[in-house]
Amino acid sequence: MHSPDLTQDNIAKIRALFPGCVTEAAGEDGATTLKVDFDQLRQELSDSIVEGPQERYHLDWPGKRQAQITANAPIAKTLRPVREESVDFDTTQNLFIEGDNLEALKLLQETYLGKVKMIYIDPPYNTGNDFVYEDDFAESAAEFLTKSNQVDAAGNRLVANTESNGRFHSDWLSMMYPRLRLAKNLLNDDGVIFITIDDNEVSNLRNLCDYVFGEINFRALVSWQKKYAVSNNFKGIASVRDFILIYSKSDSFQNGLLPRTEASKVRYQNPDNDPRGPWKPVDYWNIASVDQRPNCVYPIVNPNTGETTIPQKKSWKFERTTHEKHVKEDKVWWGKGGKNSVPALKLFLSEVKDGMIPHNWWPHEEAGHTDQAKKQLDVLFDGVAPFDTPKPQKLLERIIQIANISQDDIVLDFFAGSASTAEACFRFAATQGVPVRSIMVQVPEACFPKSEGEKQGFSTIAEISKERIRRAGAKILEGECHPDWNRDVGFRVLKIDSSNMADVYYTPDDTTQADLLARVDNIKPDRTPEDLLFQVLLDWGVDLTLPITRETLHGKTVFFVAGTALAACFDTGVDEVLVKDLAARAPLRVVFKDTGFKDDATKINVKQIFKSLSPDTDVKAI
Incomplete structure (x- = not known):
């Protein structure tokens, strides 16, 4: 019931490349696990290792190693559904x-x-x-809160990162690094990430993204x-622009085109009333010299x-045969009156691409501005944001267009704020x-x-986010909607919480017979069957937006996810009649549920019944 251990995943990758470099070794607790034999790995990579004081180009900051450990460390958490805060819970894809x-x-x-096409x-x-996040999964939540006393009113791990902090840039990089590492994993091969930033960290962010995504996958700094x-009262040089860094997952990404403006x-x-429609003249000269293009x-x-x-001096842009073809097709223009000494090529609107190629300057007329957003x-x-x-x-609709979004692609925003991205997806x-x-993610x-948020009765930013999505949808x-749209403006609210499984604090030597009786039910008493269902979906890697239906079979509640993708019953008193019906x-x-039979x-x-009636079914008990 943990999230994936990314360290073990990395060891598996090394093992696939260099089987002899992964061995079995005893850990600090005495348990034998797979470990990397770094001496052997160094031998395999002896021509490529950079070590010691040798000069090299790399990104480093105090806390980088801990940030890498944080990125890989598993957590014992789950997602709990909240129907009352959701919209169209059973059918929405959001x-x-x-x-x-x-x-x-x-x-x-x-x-x-x-599986994610675009991240913003x-x-x-x-x-x-x-505020930046204090990420510390090495100690329990209670230990962390008691020890640090650095939480906001809602109990979140947020601390102010003031300029007087000696780790001002380092803390920010340590916060961003593990999130970008994990975000990259979620992108598909033709996926892309857009990150807005201002002057304070744009250089560090670009270096960090080069490190995480690879410099070769840099697409633009917009x-x-x-x-x-x-304002006339501003002292110094005012900033009227922010930056948007764009990185792709790989070279498979192909950006979309922007709609043509008037x-x-x-x-x-x-x-000349050409029957082929509107056109514009294109220069016939080439930038190459006559020596370069004889x-x-x-x-x-x-x-x-x-x-x-x-x-x-300059050559023509086209070879003679191509020019003769242009003449034959009436594509050579000699200006009004036909007396220009140099021709131009007629480029017809019907021949150009369906849209415009994006560039890295986005004026407010095309991409909006902060006052407009407010x-x-x-x-x-109702008048007050x-x-x-x-x-x-x-701005966000422009980003979605450039991301080249197609049907059922997934857009992720894990700093959702007021959920502008969710509304942009609806509008697109x-x-x-x-x-x-x-998929929107927002800390409470x-x-x-x-x-203004507090005055309107919102206690957290997450509450504003959800209400914004409801109202925008x-x-x-x-308004008028495209007939092919499925009109899905719902969203399924899931809240991060501790595992649904009861915590065990004692070793076998410390456990009494009375303790064993108390451990018969391994599910926490405040958890619902639907809570258990979503933990199972997470553990099995099943899409969290698949439609869910409930049926009552033989007096028991059974969940069916996407028809027959998953069947789950967490009631007690499950008998063979129900098992055979499900099989x-x-x-x-x-x-x-393990204690539900x-x-x-x-x-x-149970397994024998399914083996006989439905041998391809994967059976689990929690």
Whole structure:
């Protein structure tokens, strides 16, 4: 009931490459496990090892090693469903996870490994006033809280990272590194991540992303004009733009095109009433010299004036045969009146790509600005926005277009804030008719005292996020929607909590007979059957948004996930009649509570019954 141990996964990868470098060795507790024989591995890599004081190019900071350990360490947590805070819980394809985003990323590793098409995050900018996460999974939650006394009003592991802190940049890097490492695992091969940041950490973030994603997968450093005006009272040089770093998972990523603007369409006209429609003139000269492109040096005659032009310095852009083809197809333009000495090529609007190639300067007219984002949130919340720093919908819709999202792709935002990304996914799907699945993650960070959020009755940022998604979805459904859209504006709320399994604090030597009787039921008493269902979905790596139905069979409640993908019964008194009924349905997986069987005979016979009636079913008891 733990998240994956990524250290063991890495050992398995080394073992696949160098089997002789992985051996069995006793750990500190005496248990024998697989270990890496680094002496042997060094021998295998003897020509490639850099060690000692030798100079090298690398990214380092105080706390990096601990951040790497944190990224790999497993956690004993689970996701608990909250129906009353969800919308269309049983049918929606969208998730909202409330809790620490590092824990959320660890819990999602099994289910969504390599399945996310796009990640967008707007992390703390590290301005000196932001909070960063104190990640310490080596000690229990109680020990950590008692020892550090660094939690906010909601009990979250958040601390202010002031500029006076001697580890100002290091703490921020230690917070970002494990999250980016785990996020990369979730991206599919043609996936992409977008990260907004300002001047404070843009250089460190780019170095960190080069380290995590590989410099070869850097796609762009975009400048987004977040403001359209500067106050006259500002002293110094004002910043009117933020940065957006774009990295892909691999070279398989192909960015999408942006819709053509009216300004770009105006360039295409039709002064000669060509039946092929609007066109624009393209230069016939090449930047190459006549010496570099001798095959593109030849005389061109203006048919209207008889004047001949022969390149002297720059060559033509096209070879002679191509030029002759242009002439034959009436694609050579000699200007109004036909008297230009140098021709141009007619490039028709119908021949160009369906959209425009993105560039790295995003003016506010095209990508929105912060004032516009605030006003959009004002409208949603009846005139007063409960969140101070939302991102504009134009910006996020532009990012989704560049990410080249297609049907049923997954978009993840694990610094969800006011959930602008969720609304952008709804809007994109509603206008394009392309269903997009979203996963939002937000820690229940307390609203600042006397803030608009607190005044409106929201105790945490996560509550604002969920309410924003509810209101945005309802508003979008009121408007005109694409007929091919599935109109899914719901979300399934899952909250991070401790494992559903009862904690065991005693070793066998310390356990009395009375303790054993108390351990008969290994499930915590406050956990529901649906809680257990979602822990099983996590452990088995089953999609957490699959539709769930309940049926009553022989007086017991049975959950069916996506029809026969999974059947689960966590009631007590399960007998062979129910087991045979479930086996007759031939589910892919079936799970029971270990203490839920009517008697020992039923528990022993379960696997035999399924082996006889449904041999392909995977059977589990928790």
